[in-house]
Amino acid sequence: MLRRVATRWHERAGVPVGPGDDMAVIEVGGARLLVAADPVIEGVHFEPGTHERRVAAKAVHRNCSDAAAMGAIPRATIMCVMLGQGCDQDAAERLLDALCDTADAAGCPSVGGDISVHDGPTTVAVTLIADPAGAEPVLRSRARAGDDLYVTGVLGGSMVDENGYIHHLDFSPRVAVGRALVEDASLRPNAMIDLSDGLARDLPRVLEASGGLGAEIELNRLPVREVVAGQDGWRRAIGDGEDYELLMSCSSAMPATIRGVRLTRIGRVVADGGLRYLTGDGRCFTEAELSGLGWEHGR
Ligand SMILES: Nc1ncnc2c1ncn2[C@@H]1O[C@H](COP(=O)(O)OP(=O)(O)OP(=O)(O)O)[C@@H](O)[C@H]1O
Ligand SMILES: Cc1ncc(C[n+]2csc(CCOP(=O)(O)O)c2C)c(N)n1
Numbered sequence: 001m002l003r004r005v006a007t008r009w010h011e012r013a014g015v016p017v018g019p020g021d022d023m024a025v026i027e028v029g030g031a032r033l034l035v036a037a038d039p040v041i042e043g044v045h046f047e048p049g050t051h052e053r054r055v056a057a058k059a060v061h062r063n064c065s066d067a068a069a070m071g072a073i074p075r076a077t078i079m080c081v082m083l084g085q086g087c088d089q090d091a092a093e094r095l096l097d098a099l100c101d102t103a104d105a106a107g108c109p110s111v112g113g114d115i116s117v118h119d120g121p122t123t124v125a126v127t128l129i130a131d132p133a134g135a136e137p138v139l140r141s142r143a144r145a146g147d148d149l150y151v152t153g154v155l156g157g158s159m160v161d162e163n164g165y166i167h168h169l170d171f172s173p174r175v176a177v178g179r180a181l182v183e184d185a186s187l188r189p190n191a192m193i194d195l196s197d198g199l200a201r202d203l204p205r206v207l208e209a210s211g212g213l214g215a216e217i218e219l220n221r222l223p224v225r226e227v228v229a230g231q232d233g234w235r236r237a238i239g240d241g242e243d244y245e246l247l248m249s250c251s252s253a254m255p256a257t258i259r260g261v262r263l264t265r266i267g268r269v270v271a272d273g274g275l276r277y278l279t280g281d282g283r284c285f286t287e288a289e290l291s292g293l294g295w296e297h298g299r
C-alpha cells in the first residue's frame with residue numbers, strides 16, 4: 001500500500017518533501033511547515049479499557065515523535081475523534097479534556113478537528129503541524145555508507161507493565177533531543193527516523209530511502225529494556241516496536257547523552273551486502289532471516 005502511495009507521488013512546487021518521510025514539508029507563504037497524521041485505534045494501538053489520559057497521551061505523543069525525527073517543534077494539532085459505542089458521555093468528556101491538556105502541554109494545542117460516533121472502535125486520528133524553526137529538517141533518505149548508527153534510550157518491551165509504566169502509552173517523545181541534534185552542526189545526523197514498528201522494520205526504510213544501502217547491526221550493543229533483557233533480548237529490541245526512540249545515521253561521533261538521554265552506537269551503514277545482524281559469537285542473520293520481527297498492520 002505504501003509503495004502505491006509512493007508511485008502515485010510526483011514532484012510538486014511548494015512541497016519540498018512529499019509522502020515517505022516521518023513528516024511532509026510544505027511551503028506556505030514563503031515559510032516551511034511540517035505536517036503528518038497518525039491515529040490510535042482501540043484494539044490496535046491500545047487495549048479496550050485503557051484510561052483516557054493514556055490514550056490521549058499516546059495519540060498526541062506519537063505524532064510529536066515524528067516531529068522529533070525531523071528535528072522540528074510541534075506547533076498545532078487537529079484531532080478527528082471517532083467515539084465507539086462503548087464510550088459513554090463521561091468517558092468521551094474525559095478523552096476530549098485529556099487530548100486538549102496533552103496537546104497544550106506538548107506545545108501543540110488542538111486547533112480543530114471533528115467528533116463523531118460509530119459502532120467501531122474508539123479512534124483518535126491526530127494531524128500535527130510542526131515548525132522547522134530555522135533548521136533544515138532531517139530526512140530519512142540521506143544516510144551514507146560509512147555512517148555510524150545510533151539510537152536514543154532503550155528498545156523492546158514497550159507493552160510490558162513495569163510497576164505501572166507501560167512504555168507504548170507512557171513514553172515521552174524525543175523532541176528536545178531532535179532539536180539539540182539540528183541546532184548544533186557538529187551533532188546533525190545525516191538521516192533520522194523514529195522507531196515505531198521496531199528497528200527490524202524501520203531501519204530498512206532508512207536504507208531503502210537512502211538509495212539501497214546496507215548496514216551491520218551489532219546485536220550485543222543494542223540497549224535492551226531491562227524487563228526483556230536476557231539471552232534473546234535483542235529479538236525484543238528489534239521486533240517489539242513502539243519504542244518511539246530516534247534512530248540516526250551519523251558521520252561524526254556522538255556524545256554518550258544528549259539532553260540527559262542516552263545515545264548508543266549500534267552499528268554502521270555499508271554500501272553493499274544488505275542489512276546484516278551480527279551476534280557476539282560470530283554468527284550473522286540476514287534481514288530476510290529476521291523478516292518476521294517488527295510490526296506490520298494486517299499481518
Ligand atoms: N494514505 C496515505 N496517503 C499518503 N501518504 C501516506 C499514506 N499512508 C502513509 N503515507 C506516508 O507513507 C510514509 C510511511 O508511513 P508510516 O505510517 O509508516 O509513517 P512512519 O512515520 O514511517 O511511521 P509511523 O506512522 O509509525 O510514525 C509516511 O511518509 C506517510 O506520510
Ligand atoms: C492492543 C494493542 N495491540 C498491539 C499493540 C502493538 N502495536 C500496535 S501498532 C504497533 C506499531 C506502531 O503503529 P503504527 O504502524 O500504526 O504507527 C505496535 C507495535 C498495541 N500497542 N496495542
Ligand SMILES: [Mg+2]
Pocket residue numbers: 022065066069193194195196
Ligand atoms: Mg515515524
